[in-house]
Amino acid sequence: MAEKELIRLTYCSTATFPVQKYSIEPEIGRILVQCRKNNRREEIGGVLHFGNGFFFQALEGDRARVNKLYNHIATDPRHEDVQVLSVKTVPRRMFPDWSMKYVALEERIKALLHSKRRSNFNPYKFDEAFVDELLQLFVSAEDPSVEKGRGNDADAGAQGKGGWFKRLFGAQN
């Protein structure tokens, strides 16, 4: 489908569940199951990062569909203080192969934050230029939840042979 108007909406929020310091957060896996099930149907893609107890997510797709999904996500009790950081009409997607890419990337994020003299990951303080820089970093990042070398197609997130997503949730469908 050619989108009527392709937009990228980026927002941040604060997790309401207790954050596990030293293990993979199972709630993230559950959210990714939902993303990868629903977003493809709506032709919505994007990227999700969870760090320091904060979510940072970009949603790309048709304006009406992205707005509808965002309004739905915003009511999810697993997070609060949901705040839009940027909404823009874009000529093309940054994450064309992903219904929802998950990025951990702690070291590279830390390096970028450090280079901007920011001490920790707090997306509420990001301006639009920094949001764009971070998204650029996410484009080239690997998704640790899926098997290496596979994108989101063919349900890699749910059915790929490797990655913690598969180990935690097994094959879906």
Ligand SMILES: Cc1cc2nc3c(=O)[nH]c(=O)nc-3n(C[C@H](O)[C@H](O)[C@H](O)COP(=O)(O)O)c2cc1C
């Ligand atoms: C930070 C965060 C990001 C989410 N992103 C998506 C998403 O991209 N797509 C999606 O379908 N659900 C996403 N969800 C889950 C939705 O809020 C919701 O639980 C899901 O769509 C199922 O809704 P339903 O129970 O009404 O079917 C997200 C939840 C959170 C907390």
